[in-house]
Structures are given as C-alpha cells and as structure tokens.
Amino acid sequence: xxxxxxxxxxxxxxxxxxxxKSDAFVLRLYVAGQTPKSMAAFAxxxxxxxxxxxxxxxxxxxxxLENPHLARGDQILAIPTLVKKLPPPVxxxxxxxxxxxxxxxxxxxxxxx
Amino acid sequence: MAKPRKQLPKxxxxxxxxxxxxxxxxxxxxxxxxxxxxxxxxxxxAMEFLVRGARQFNEPGVFMAFEETxxxxxxxxxxxxxxxxxxxxxxxxxxxxxxxxxxxxxVTGEYDLEGLFIRLGQAIDSIGAKRxxxxxxxxxxxxxxxxxxxxxxxxxxxxxxxxxGVTAVITGERGEKTLTRQGMEEYxxxxxxxxxxxxxxxxxxxxxxxxxxxxSTHGTNEYPFLIDEDGILVLPVTSLGLQNIASTDRIPTGxxxxxxxxxxxxxxxxxxxxxxxxxxxxxxxxxxxxAEAACRRGERVLYFAFEESPSQIMRNMRSIGIDLEPWVQxxxxxxQANRPSFAGMEMHLTMIHKAVxxxxxxxxxxxxxxxxxxxxxxxxxxxxxxxxxxFLKMNQITGLxxxxxxxxxxxxxxxxxxxxxxxxxxxxxxxxxxxxxNRGLYLLKSRGMAHSNQIREFLLTDHGxxxxxxxxxxxxxxxxxxxxxxxxxxQAGKLMRKQDIERRHLELERKRKALEAQIAAMRAExxxxxxxxxxxxGQEKAMEKQLTQERVDMGLSRKADK
Numbered sequence: 001x002x003x004x005x006x007x008x009x010x011x012x013x014x015x016x017x018x019x020x021k022s023d024a025f026v027l028r029l030y031v032a033g034q035t036p037k038s039m040a041a042f043a044x045x046x047x048x049x050x051x052x053x054x055x056x057x058x059x060x061x062x063x064x065l066e067n068p069h070l071a072r073g074d075q076i077l078a079i080p081t082l083v084k085k086l087p088p089p090v091x092x093x094x095x096x097x098x099x100x101x102x103x104x105x106x107x108x109x110x111x112x113x
Numbered sequence: 114m115a116k117p118r119k120q121l122p123k124x125x126x127x128x129x130x131x132x133x134x135x136x137x138x139x140x141x142x143x144x145x146x147x148x149x150x151x152x153x154x155x156x157x158x159a160m161e162f163l164v165r166g167a168r169q170f171n172e173p174g175v176f177m178a179f180e181e182t183x184x185x186x187x188x189x190x191x192x193x194x195x196x197x198x199x200x201x202x203x204x205x206x207x208x209x210x211x212x213x214x215x216x217x218x219x220v221t222g223e224y225d226l227e228g229l230f231i232r233l234g235q236a237i238d239s240i241g242a243k244r245x246x247x248x249x250x251x252x253x254x255x256x257x258x259x260x261x262x263x264x265x266x267x268x269x270x271x272x273x274x275x276x277x278g279v280t281a282v283i284t285g286e287r288g289e290k291t292l293t294r295q296g297m298e299e300y301x302x303x304x305x306x307x308x309x310x311x312x313x314x315x316x317x318x319x320x321x322x323x324x325x326x327x328x329s330t331h332g333t334n335e336y337p338f339l340i341d342e343d344g345i346l347v348l349p350v351t352s353l354g355l356q357n358i359a360s361t362d363r364i365p366t367g368x369x370x371x372x373x374x375x376x377x378x379x380x381x382x383x384x385x386x387x388x389x390x391x392x393x394x395x396x397x398x399x400x401x402x403x404a405e406a407a408c409r410r411g412e413r414v415l416y417f418a419f420e421e422s423p424s425q426i427m428r429n430m431r432s433i434g435i436d437l438e439p440w441v442q443x444x445x446x447x448x449q450a451n452r453p454s455f456a457g458m459e460m461h462l463t464m465i466h467k468a469v470x471x472x473x474x475x476x477x478x479x480x481x482x483x484x485x486x487x488x489x490x491x492x493x494x495x496x497x498x499x500x501x502x503x504f505l506k507m508n509q510i511t512g513l514x515x516x517x518x519x520x521x522x523x524x525x526x527x528x529x530x531x532x533x534x535x536x537x538x539x540x541x542x543x544x545x546x547x548x549x550x551n552r553g554l555y556l557l558k559s560r561g562m563a564h565s566n567q568i569r570e571f572l573l574t575d576h577g578x579x580x581x582x583x584x585x586x587x588x589x590x591x592x593x594x595x596x597x598x599x600x601x602x603x604q605a606g607k608l609m610r611k612q613d614i615e616r617r618h619l620e621l622e623r624k625r626k627a628l629e630a631q632i633a634a635m636r637a638e639x640x641x642x643x644x645x646x647x648x649x650x651g652q653e654k655a656m657e658k659q660l661t662q663e664r665v666d667m668g669l670s671r672k673a674d675k
Contacts, residue, residue: 032227040222064228068235075212076228078257091217094257098222106219 025049025057025107026086030071032064032079037096041080044097052109082106121328124172124244124280127165128158130347134323134332139304144271144281146301148293149308154319154340155284156181157193158308159246161344162282164195166244167205172280174244175207175236179252183208193344207236213256220258226266230273237279245274245281251295260295271300292324303327309335318457321347337459346463348500359383359561360509364476367406368399370580371539374556374565380537381561382475383509385502387532389516390541394552395571396515397421398578399539400478401430401437403513408440412475415468416448419484423448426480434576447472453484458497461485465501469510476511483517495534502534536560544570544583544592551593554580570596 029045031038042061049057064071064079074083082093084107093106104110123137132138139145139162147155163174178186186208187197200206209232237245250270253263274281283301285293292298298305305325311318320335338347363378372379380386386403388396404414418426426448427437440446449468453461469477479501485494498514505512514535532538538557543550554569569580570592584591584599591599 030228032231037223037225064231068231071228071232071235072209076232077211077213077226077253078224078229079227080224081228089217091219093219093221095220095222095224100221102219102221106221 024087025053025084026060027057027107028060028062028074028083028085030062030064030074030076030079030081030083035079038080040096040098041082044100044103045082048097048100048103052104053107084108123329124166125170126162127169128161128345128347129343130336130338131321131345134321134336134347135304135326136329136331139280139282140327140329141280142275142278143303144274144283144301145304145306146283146285146293146297147306147308148285148287148297150287150310153287153308153310154338154345155308156186156189156248157340158306158345159248159282159284160186160190160195161193163206163244163246164190164197164200165344166280167200172243173205173207173240174246175209175233175240175242175279176246176248177233177236177250178208178210178248179213179256180249181210183210186210193342195344204240207240207242209233209236211252213252215256215258218257224262226253226263226270229266230270233270234277237277243279245279246284247281248284249286250283251285251293251297254295264295267297268300298325308338318459320459337457337462339460339463341463346467348459348463348466358509364410364511365406366399367402367404368578368580370569371554371578374567374569374580375537375559376562376564378562380511382511383506384511384536384560385505385534386511386513386537386539387516387535388513388539388541389518391518391543394541394543395573395578396517396541397426397480398430398433398435398573399541400480400513400515401426401433401435402578404446404476404478405435405437405440407476407511408437408443408445411445413444413472414440414446414476414478415472415474416446416478416480417465417468418448418450418480419453420481422450432575433573433578447474458485458493462497462500466504469504469508474510476513477505479512479514481515481517499534532557541571546592547595549593549595553583553592 027045027049029042031041045059049059062070064076070076074081076083078094080094080096082097082103084091084093087108091106091108093103097103101110122141123135123139124141125132125138126135147158149155160176163176166172166174176186181189190197197206197208201208211229211232233245236242250267253267254260257263271281271283283297285295285297287307288294288296292305292307302325304323304327307322307324309320309322311320319338319340321338322335323331323333336347338345340346360382362382363380364382365372365379366375380403388399390396400416404416407414416423416426421429423441427441430437437446441448447468449464451461451464465477465479482494482498485497502512535558537559540555540557542553542555544553545551552571552573554571556564556566558564568583570583571578571580581596584596
C-alpha cells in the first residue's frame with residue numbers, strides 16, 4: 001500500500017509517535033486532495049489518537065487523487081473515510097471526524113449504545 | 114414517418130426491438146433511468162446494454178454493481194451467454210462491486226462521495242469506457258446516512274457523468290408513488306424507461322414503456338418484452354403502422370371450387386385469412402388443404418397448433434386424404450405445438466416471431482386462435498393478433514387463422530373483435546335441416562376481389578373437402594340428404610317427362626302407321642274397282658264394236674248401197 005508522504009501538508013503521512021512499540025491501531029484515512037473536510041478530518045483524527053491512543057496507533061493517509069485505484073480495495077465511496085484496519089473488525093468512519101464520541105464508538109473504544 | 118429530422122445522437126442498445134421504439138437507442142452521453150419492481154429485468158437490461166455495446170458497437174463499459182457481487186453477476190450473465198470474465202480480460206468491461214454495509218459505517222460530520230467519483234473515473238479511464246451502468250445506485254441511500262448529502266452528491270454525479278460524455282444507465286427500484294423509491298427520476302431527466310412484470314390470469318407478462326425521452330420521439334405504448342436465452346427481446350410491432358405493400362399475387366386455397374369462389378384464383382399473398390366456425394365444422398381441414406397446396410408449390414409453411422399435437426393433426430388429415438407427413442419430412446412444413454396457457458400472450462407472440470424469423474415461411478397457420486381467449490382477454494388477443502397480422506404482412510407471409518365460434522347465431526358477433534384485421538373470412542357453419550347437420554361455407558368477405566356470394570355445402574370426403582352447390586329453389590335452401598332427395602326427385606321428374614315424350618312419339622308413329630295402312634287399303638280397293646270398271650268399259654267397247662261390225666256385216670249381206 002502506497003502512502004503519501006507529503007499530503008495533507010500540515011502533517012506527515014505517517015504519524016508514528018516515538019513511544020509506539022506495537023501498532024495496535026492501524027488506521028487509514030482516505031482523502032481526495034486537500035479539501036477543508038480532509039484537513040479537518042486529519043486534524044481531528046490526530047487529536048483523538050493523541051488523546052486516547054497515544055503510542056499505539058499508526059495512521060496512513062491515502063490521497064485518492066494520486067492513487068485512484070486504491071479506492072476499490074477498501075470499498076471507499078465517501079470522502080473522507082477513516083478505515084480501522086486493525087484491530088479487527090474492520091470499521092469505517094465517514095465524515096470529518098468532528099464528533100469525537102462517534103469516532104471513539106467507531107474505533108470500538110466506546111461501547112455502542 | 115415524417116422526414117427524418119436531426120435528433121439527439123443515440124447510443125444503440127443492440128437489444129432487439131428497443132432501438133426501434135427509441136428511434137435508435139438511448140441518449141448518447143446522457144444518463145437513462147431504468148426502473149421497475151424486483152425481478153423485472155433491470156440488471157439484465159443494463160448488463161445487456163453494456164455487453165452489446167462492447168461487442169457490437171465497440172463501446173467498452175463500466176458496470177458498477179451495488180447489489181450483486183461481481184462473482185454473482187458473472188454467473189448470472191453466463192446463463193445468457195454473456196462471458197463477462199472474457200470481456201473483462203479483453204478490457205471491454207470493468208465490473209466493480211461497491212460494498213456498503215451500514216452496520217460497519219460510522220458517520221461523524223460532513224462527507225462527500227468523491228471516492229465514488231474517483232473510483233468510477235478510474236474505471237472509465239482504464240478502458241476508455243463509453244458506457245456506464247450504476248445498478249442500483251439507490252442502495253447508497255440505505256447504506257449511507259444523511260440522505261441530503263447522498264441526494265446532492267448524486268445530482269453532482271449525474272452532471273459529472275454527462276460531462277464525461279458517457280452514456281449511463283441507472284437502475285432504480287420502483288417506489289410507492291414515484292417511479293423510484295428515492296425519486297431518482299428527478300435527477301435523471303433525459304430518458305426514463307419503466308419495466309414491469311405482472312401476472313394476469315396466472316400468466317405472467319413483461320412490459321416495457323418509455324416514459325420520457327427528452328429531445329426525441331419515441332413509442333409510448335407498453336411494449337411486451339421477453340427474457341430468453343438470447344437476452345431481452347422487445348416487440349415494437351404496433352409502432353410500425355400500416356406501411357405494408359399489398360401483393361397482387363394470388364395463391365390457391367388447395368380447394369379448387371373455393372378458388373373459384375374467390376374470384377377464380379384464391380387468396381392474396383400476404384393477406385390474412387380467417388376460417389371461423391362452430392365445433393367440428395372442418396376448420397382444420399381447410400387449413401390443412403391450404404398448407405398442403407403451399408407445400409406442393411414448394412413454399413414453406415409454419416403450422417402453429419394450439420389444441421392438437423402434430424401427429425394427431427396428421428393422422429386426422431390423412432383420413433380425409435391429405436397427407437402432410439412427406440412435407441414435414443421434406444422440411445417444407447413445420448409444426449409448432451404449444452398449449453396457449455403455457456405462456457403469456459407476449460411470450461407466444463415472441464415465440465411466433467422467433468420461429469417465423471428462423472424458418473422464413475411463406476404461409477403461417479394458427480389453429481385455433483380462440484384457444485387464447487381465457488376469461489375475457491379478447492382485447493389482448495386482438496392486440497396480439499393485430500401485431501401478428503402486421504408482422505406477417507410486413508414479411509409478405511399469408512396467414513391463415515382458424516377460430517372456434519361458440520354457440521349458434523352469434524358467430525358473426527363474437528368475431529367482430531378481430532374481423533377488421535382479416536382480409537378473407539370464411540365462415541363454416543352447421544346447417545340443420547331434416548334431422549341432419551350439414552356443413553355450409555359462406556364467404557363473409559374477401560377484400561379486393563370479386564367473390565361469390567353463395568352458400569356452398571361441403572363434404573369431408575376421403576379425398577379432401579368437396580364443395581357442392583346447395584339446392585336453392587321453391588323449397589328453400591336444402592342440404593345433405595334433403596338436397597340429395599330433392600335432386601333425386603328432380604331426376605325422377607325429368608325421367609318421367611322423358612318417358613312421356615317417348616310415349617307420345619310412339620303413339621304418333623303408331624297413328625301414322627294406322628293411317629298409312631288405311632290409305633293402302635283404300636287404294637287397293639280403289640284399284641280393284643278401277644280394274645273392274647276398266648274391264649266393264651272394255652267389254653262395253655268390244656260389244657259396241659261387235660254391234661257395229663255386225664251392222665256392217667248385215668249391210669253387206671243385204672247389199673245395201675249406203
């Protein structure tokens with residue numbers, strides 16, 4: 001899986017905090033160019049991860065404008081989409097991730113009501 | 114048809130019949146909505162559009178499936194002879210299954226469907242696709258929350274597809290009050306086609322209707338269509354109008370005296386002939402005569418039997434001296450026997466179409482039409498017959514239909530529904546006189562020829578149908594043994610008259626002979642008298658002579674001086 005090292009700009013594509021020994025959470029964020037929604041999603045995601053998963057997560061950002069063929073593999077329709085590859089089960093979270101609670105539910109960090 | 118005006122560019126579907134209805138296909142470079150209930154054939158329609166596009170028109174296509182997986186689709190289409198795997202391998206098609214599972218998706222905040230656009234765009238670009246199918250895109254509404262976003266994104270998608278210049282087919286499930294559940298018809302406004310699968314009288318039938326076609330004329334009827342092993346087949350026959358060329362060629366009926374009744378030459382080629390009558394009047398025999406006569410001329414005959422099996426027909430016809438079997442063996446006569454109830458009217462019509470197109474007959478016989486009438490569907494039967502007659506006429510095929518009329522007296526009324534389609538109408542009926550049923554033949558009409566107005570009686574003999582003049586005289590119309598008795602009576606009368614004349618002749622002769630005998634007798638008598646008289650006269654004369662002599666002698670003896 002190719003990753004994009006430059007976009008979105010404000011952050012490197014792989015955020016791998018130093019203290020991470022094992023990447024318990026493998027997250028993939030699909031975006032299409034640097035749209036405000038994508039930027040917001042990335043910022044929100046980073047914030048949530050830092051707060052709740054510090055040291056045990058890995059984020060890949062995939063820009064479909066550059067790698068359109070990757071959309072098929074993860075069944076991406078909506079942008080932005082966050083795919084939780086690990087731990088299973090695979091989950092998708094669609095949107096700009098502005099609702100922290102729903103993101104945590106999506107990551108199975110909070111129980112579903 | 115008016116002068117062909119410049120219409121929208123169209124993308125031919127290659128689906129038989131549909132391109133005729135739409136005047137060339139779907140609007141090129143625009144989206145078309147196909148909607149209908151479950152199992153109406155939407156997916157097949159869409160897939161056939163792509164497959165035929167790629168195969169026949171060299172337009173590769175992208176099939177984006179939202180409901181069936183690529184594997185399922187490939188398997189389903191293989192049963193129709195569409196080898197999707199091969200087409201994908203040859204880059205004629207991209208099959209993309211879009212998987213949406215609501216339970217696996219969490220939504221937080223705003224999103225768009227750019228991913229779908231990118232995916233579709235990538236698929237289109239990878240093979241240079243000209244056609245796109247989205248089947249069934251409405252699944253997005255159930256798979257994704259926030260229908261407002263989906264709605265606006267779809268609107269954008271259709272615009273985007275138009276900009277891409279691809280001809281798109283979008284399928285949609287029929288809704289309660291709208292054409293589709295999510296009102297897709299609002300977005301896809303260029304062409305909307307509704308498919309329908311309904312069951313009436315336990316017989317299913319599929320219909321197709323072009324509800325809307327912007328910028329183009331199109332047939333607006335509900336057209337029956339069929340899904341068979343070759344895919345979809347739409348029957349647009351009613352759109353053809355009355356354009357057929359009437360032939361002046363005449364073909365014999367197979368019954369010499371019937372030809373004479375029909376202006377001496379038989380039916381017109383390409384005309385439609387109806388033989389109607391009550392049960393057991395010999396309709397099939399007339400059909401068989403016609404079939405045999407056509408085969409004798411070396412023409413091909415397609416015989417649709419709806420009540421009897423081919424072998425039964427052949428056996429029965431052999432009993433009246435018509436042997437059809439050799440023609441079947443020679444391949445000039447083909448039987449196709451089906452129960453009318455086995456399929457819907459359209460299915461039958463379509464099968465007839467297919468059979469006619471495959472066999473290319475000059476004569477088509479349908480025996481009998483009436484078995485299609487199941488509980489008040491005469492209108493449908495008429496519609497079917499109309500299409501059939503049109504179709505046959507277009508192909509210059511002579512059609513002979515038999516029709517069972519029920520009951521007495523109403524024969525002409527029950528047939529009115531189809532009579533206007535018929536060119537030559539023979540009515541066979543029972544004539545009941547003197548405790549007998551005899552068969553009578555009327556020529557109710559025969560367009561475009563001087564035909565006999567007389568009733569004929571006909572007999573089914575061991576050498577076929579034979580027509581007789583019925584006895585028409587002071588006693589009324591007589592048939593059967595009454596006719597024969599009348600004929601015998603006339604014969605006897607004639608004989609008596611003849612004998613009478615002979616007798617008179619003899620009498621006269623006898624009288625003449627008597628007269629002549631009388632004359633001879635009288636003459637003999639006269640002759641006898643004459644002889645007697647002459648004898649007496651001779652004696653008298655001799656006596657006188659003697660007297661004179663005696664006197665001279667006496668004078669001499671007296672020596673008289675004077």
